[in-house]
Amino acid sequence: MLIGGIEAGGTKMVCSVANVRVEAFFADCRREEGEDVAGIKILDRISIPTRQPEETLGEMVAYFKKWEIQALGIGCFGPVDLNKKSATYGHITSTPKPGWAYCDMVGTFEKALDIPVGFDTDVNGAVLGEVTWGAAKGCDSAIYITIGTGVGVGVYCNGGLLHGMVHPEGGHVLLTRHPKDTYKGHCPFHENCIEGLAAGPAVEERWGDKAYNLVDRKEVWEMEAYYIAQAVTDYILCYSPEKIILWGGVMHVQQLFPMAREKVKELLNGYVHHPMVEENINQYIVPPALGEDPGILGAIRLGMLEYERWSEEEA
């Protein structure tokens, strides 16, 4: 069975089609030769630059029409409306991105393709990918933090993705400023949130160069680890996750992982008694096991879950 997945971002739309073995719906199945993960083989993917909604979505619909997909999953940049009882369910909501506010993502693909469409935030998609096949496989609770152009946090707990009233916005938790930081911050809403102080654009604007040109400047990464660790400490205290997956462009700077882990232990200061924190923090705060693919595999999983729900309703 073919299922489509979209990782819908503000700069690009990654669209893919996967072959899904029926066993993958039910339970643990083994990965067969040639599959990307157990039960799943990604057959094709394209990256479409995000321009205005009409032409971008038109191109995406045309792509999927070439395949006989049975369902589609979308992990989408936000904020989005995840409330199925809402009139704007499946829409991107109040984004400042020109043209995209109140764009009906689910409706567009449901109408054009006449198939079930699963929908969630991009980071919830990514955590779902890692919980299903990756570093958090088998966990009942896990978070996925991406630190790139922005900061996002996907949350899986009590056996499902966390929505709540809107959806979590952990990328904007408030931090204490580093005493040496005089940079004004990059978030138009919050003076001192993790996105405004530690996302890629903040690093670049504060230090006057791209992150990858700053790798040898110790003070850059000490300040960065100081901010990331504060946020991760708050996530540990709020969610008590079984696994923390940390990724995004900024986290490709190798020295950040050990620095952030060390600083998290320092901030928790022995308060959370658990071997994962106290002895195995290298296995607790980790990069994704799915490489650069947690988002797209998560989107495919969203499509699978929506297909299951739809089949149950039909039955």
Place this chain on the structure above:
Amino acid sequence: MLIGGIEAGGTKMVCSVANVRVEAFFADCRREEGEDVAGIKILDRISIPTRQPEETLGEMVAYFKKWEIQALGIGCFGPVDLNKKSATYGHITSTPKPGWAYCDMVGTFEKALDIPVGFDTDVNGAVLGEVTWGAAKGCDSAIYITIGTGVGVGVYCNGGLLHGMVHPEGGHVLLTRHPKDTYKGHCPFHENCIEGLAAGPAVEERWGDKAYNLVDRKEVWEMEAYYIAQAVTDYILCYSPEKIILWGGVMHVQQLFPMAREKVKELLNGYVHHPMVEENINQYIVPPALGEDPGILGAIRLGMLEYERWSEEEA
């Protein structure tokens, strides 16, 4: 049917026995005359001072033995072990409270009374009470924050109480210090957490008097609201709860609610678009609807849920 409930605290153990109508197990039932909440009438309660475990628990067991209870629920001070697969499930774990570290709460009552025993943190019990019968009735997600001797946060999401790896410890999220605050903080683990800066003992130590003697000092409550609002803002961003219940001794100071709500709006600064935040924050951040009883009613509900699980396993 009689069900017992315990609100197990560091200073007192509130034990109670309720009559539970069978309808209360299944679905929405109406409150009948004489009932405290729908389906529940609290028949008796006592408060036992918390001394050493042996004598305290002995007295509690003796109390419940006088009644023919079918199940018991315990909302317990922590940290506690909530993992049913763990060897220390149902124990209080690393508490500094003399004598109580690794005290087997569930085992004690299971052995003495030979009935199913439900167990969770005190604040998870309280949020469950409010979700079942109180201010968060019908919500799929809600949090209960108590600001008293300490700070605790109970979390209900995705249709269940949040545990995760250990259990949430939102009472220790890290805050930015008020520029005028020179007080060292009251938490032995964290220099700047909500419990250390805003719980009752911190207020008393910082200002040199009990909270209720400080009600007219504006600067006290401005600083207090500054801290509470930072934490609540982080909880909104992390959990996206449908309802926030705020209580505990400190919150009995009337002016704190409007001050904290105003400051939360200021800190979110329009980022979370939802009428509950933007227009109805008075209905969003609220005291409990169950008065001083969310904890004890939540404990009874924990007993009911454990009885249901046990009945299903027996069937």
